[in-house]
Amino acid sequence: MSLILALDTSTDACSVALNADGVITSLFEVAAKSHTQRLLPMVDELLKAKGCELTDLDAIAFGRGPGSFTGLRICAGIVQGLAFGASLPVIPVSTLEAMALGFYRANPDIHLPLAVALDARMNEVYWGLCARSGELVEPLVAEQVISPDVVVASTEVARLHGDFIGIGPGWHYPAMQTLATVNKVLNVHPHAENMALIAAKLFAEGKVVSALEAQPVYLRDSVSWQKRQRIRDSNDFLV
Amino acid sequence: MRVLGLETSCDETGVAVYDSERGLLAHVLYTQIALHAEYGGVVPELASRDHVRKLLPLINEVMEKSDTGPADIDAIAYTSGPGLVGALMVGASFGRSLAYAWKVPAIGVHHMEGHLLAPMLEANPPEFPFVALLVSGGHTQLVKVNSLGDYELLGESIDDAAGEAFDKAAKMLDLDYPGGPQVARLAERGVDGRFKFPRPMVDRPGLDFSFSGLKTATLTAVNANKQANGLPDDQTCADIANAFQAAVVDTLVIKCKRALEQTGMKTLVIAGGVSANKKLRADLDSELAKIGAKVFYARHEFCTDNGAMIAYAGCQRLLAGQHETLAINIKARWPLDSLSSL
Numbered sequence A: 001m002s003l004i005l006a007l008d009t010s011t012d013a014c015s016v017a018l019n020a021d022g023v024i025t026s027l028f029e030v031a032a033k034s035h036t037q038r039l040l041p042m043v044d045e046l047l048k049a050k051g052c053e054l055t056d057l058d059a060i061a062f063g064r065g066p067g068s069f070t071g072l073r074i075c076a077g078i079v080q081g082l083a084f085g086a087s088l089p090v091i092p093v094s095t096l097e098a099m100a101l102g103f104y105r106a107n108p109d110i111h112l113p114l115a116v117a118l119d120a121r122m123n124e125v126y127w128g129l130c131a132r133s134g135e136l137v138e139p140l141v142a143e144q145v146i147s148p149d150v151v152v153a154s155t156e157v158a159r160l161h162g163d164f165i166g167i168g169p170g171w172h173y174p175a176m177q178t179l180a181t182v183n184k185v186l187n188v189h190p191h192a193e194n195m196a197l198i199a200a201k202l203f204a205e206g207k208v209v210s211a212l213e214a215q216p217v218y219l220r221d222s223v224s225w226q227k228r229q230r231i232r233d234s235n236d237f238l239v
Numbered sequence B: 001m002r003v004l005g006l007e008t009s010c011d012e013t014g015v016a017v018y019d020s021e022r023g024l025l026a027h028v029l030y031t032q033i034a035l036h037a038e039y040g041g042v043v044p045e046l047a048s049r050d051h052v053r054k055l056l057p058l059i060n061e062v063m064e065k066s067d068t069g070p071a072d073i074d075a076i077a078y079t080s081g082p083g084l085v086g087a088l089m090v091g092a093s094f095g096r097s098l099a100y101a102w103k104v105p106a107i108g109v110h111h112m113e114g115h116l117l118a119p120m121l122e123a124n125p126p127e128f129p130f131v132a133l134l135v136s137g138g139h140t141q142l143v144k145v146n147s148l149g150d151y152e153l154l155g156e157s158i159d160d161a162a163g164e165a166f167d168k169a170a171k172m173l174d175l176d177y178p179g180g181p182q183v184a185r186l187a188e189r190g191v192d193g194r195f196k197f198p199r200p201m202v203d204r205p206g207l208d209f210s211f212s213g214l215k216t217a218t219l220t221a222v223n224a225n226k227q228a229n230g231l232p233d234d235q236t237c238a239d240i241a242n243a244f245q246a247a248v249v250d251t252l253v254i255k256c257k258r259a260l261e262q263t264g265m266k267t268l269v270i271a272g273g274v275s276a277n278k279k280l281r282a283d284l285d286s287e288l289a290k291i292g293a294k295v296f297y298a299r300h301e302f303c304t305d306n307g308a309m310i311a312y313a314g315c316q317r318l319l320a321g322q323h324e325t326l327a328i329n330i331k332a333r334w335p336l337d338s339l340s341s342l
């Protein structure tokens, strides 16, 4: 028995969902570049529609990544603020697993494993393999950020003998086309509904963290970071 | 009214609690200087990542230090611009949602207004109206401050900001990032007058500044005296730093005096990182005394970025009835004179 709010802004999509003992309600928008404007109003709208207060919740779940760095931080920042403010535990959920669950829920007859790929730019993808596990999903490999060439050559993929479906926008890379010419669905995005479902199980298992530990999982931790010298310039006064 | 203030616009995470009755109750600051030092400048992505890790521990610390519980907080103020977008988003997202959870108003604060008002945190605060010199890594501006929120630009740098010039001079002298304080320290050991650098634009009317020519003069002096290791000897470096600092300070002092004369005001406020500079403070003190004017500045730690100035500015705007909607708005670019007067 639990009441869990889930938030996600890991991609261009922005979504919030409430899981009340398995009954899901949600709001979803494609809001590229306006996550900061939309997320909190959507949280408020959903809670009000269900007649709940933050303090009625058992936990807050969020899409912890991988995904857009800025999107992940907006979500983590908002979740930290809500969870710290309302003294709630937090449940970080993988965006790749949430995508896989969303696909399975939309396609109840499909039982093949899913190869999930989000575009990580710089000719790389955020990559994971998932299988059905009861009503939910289980990961088959550790999530990674890798180039399409490495995906194509990977033993985990070879072991599937082509019996899988590729999902997610990361499948647009030409190198990946050789792997799954037919069985791929690019138009699959993370959705807070699926995070709320996964989170309920994690909550039951006690897999919660504190607000402080609500941190993004970037996967990409070392690139040649671009420095910027001038932070505020005089134009801030007169534009 | 008690306000929690959050500053995350660049490479410092600052948190403070200000009370309109009792003044500043506590402030804490975490600086990322070491994180960025190896890159020789701020790396936005790394700065943003660090803010998400540091903000909550700092809030716990400042609440404890100020003996403040959630129920004691009347509003949350956060820097909403100008600055690095990603870094601003961390503080704003966190601050706005914490205010929502605590059911108190949220206030987005203009970073430069924060700097401008920082001297108000001192025992002997200046009174409106006054002329303000904003001198930081990104700004060199003279502003006529009529009242809270009512600002008019009098003049500004047409090229480098004063802090930026300090940082560039530091690089030429092979000093660590951020170089301003290091140049100032080295200058103290320098011999006055061994080098003489130009005071750009002082003999022209108007209140604008230019510091890029000074950069060239500094580089010429360094190159003319360099040894096998590519640098002048230690004393010469100090003498160059001394001449550089003297030129910047003289220029700022001349323009500040001129701004006071033009506006007929007798109060000058200096704010921003470079206002920590000892020579600038001393020279303004003595030069302004000659024309019957007085200079106000914040204590050293409130010259550079900090949470206290944000909590203070936020509190003033709260008292004037300002607050944010649930939409979180960040402005990387944000003209100070577009603020609403209160």
Ligand SMILES: Nc1ncnc2c1ncn2[C@@H]1O[C@H](COP(=O)(O)OP(=O)(O)O)[C@@H](O)[C@H]1O
Binding pocket: A231, A232, B010, B135, B136, B137, B138, B139, B162, B163, B164, B166, B167, B178, B179, B180, B181, B184, B272, B273, B274, B275, B276, B277, B278, B303, B304, B305
């Ligand atoms: N004592 C000093 N003398 C000269 N410049 C200084 C001194 N202390 C700090 N600075 C300069 O102040 C700037 C940082 O100030 P800050 O207000 O944080 O700027 P910004 O917010 O624009 O980055 C840097 O350019 C630094 O070199």
Ligand SMILES: [Mg+2]
Binding pocket: B111, B115, B136, B272, B273, B304, B305
């Ligand atoms: Mg500053």
